Amino acid sequence: MSTDLTVSFNEGSFEFYRKLGNLVQYFQVNLPSNAHGIPLQLIDPSVLAEKLIDYETSDDVPTDVVNAATWDIILEEGMPLVEGVPIWERLDGESVAYYNLFKAYREALYLEGARAIAKLAASTSIQTRNLTMLSRSYHWALRCKAYDLHKKIQAQRMKEIEIQKLESKHARTADKLLEMSMAYLEEHEQQLSPKIAVQLLQVAAKMGRLAVGLQADKPGTESGGSTSININQVAGGASEVVQTTTPGGGADTAEDISHLQSILHILDKSGAFPRGTVVEADFEVIPDDPA
16 A cells, blocks of 8 residues: 655745745754764754744744754664654654655665655655755755664674574584584494594584684684685585685685595595585685775
8 A cells, every 4th residue: 555645835835844944954953963974963843833933044043942942862772762763753743744755755765776856756746846845844864864874784783693593504514514424433433544533523523613703723712814615515417515604714724624525535435425426625715804
């Protein structure tokens, strides 16, 4: 169900919001903001609108009225709130019709790729000058800036959650490899020398440590740089690549991968993998970005 964006304007409405928008912007420009340009205070247009007919210029607005029209913004987990409501939601005194116009403008960036008052005017048959005055009166630019920052923070948090899920998946894969290796040793211990058996357990354990961001040989420490480890399994003409990018890298990782490749080949020849399966491992060291 589409939102009704029908709003009627006449010449009187335009003059009213032209004056209101000019006063709102005049007093807003002197209010503080944070390092991201998000205001710490916001002018309430409804307070100025109550006696707008009495004001010709900003000098006509009494100081107590300006103070009464100044909302304090509370930042809660980076979210700017006015009386508990994010500033990109409907403001106190903002009509539903005007808020719907703002919302359509706000979401245009995410639905259409860009915001433009002229485009909104064309889609609503409202004159551009009327929408411009509304945008000045109700802080469209500032509210959109806060909204965009909020969306970026949300996206970053979701990305971090997905990274954590992926790291957990990699850790489970390492655990499965370790369990498979130990089970194979128990069942085919006569086919492996003690040296190879120890190497197999060491590599599996190191992969588990790398999967959770620890150095392979130093308990409790994070590794520098990152390593992309690939295990390529080909069976019946189909290829499957298991890839994990983990902190750490360099000569030690190269040696571990060499051992892993040797052990994978031994396991393959010993019947640990289905007949016709080819398993190979390689890696790529990804250096840290320069400071």
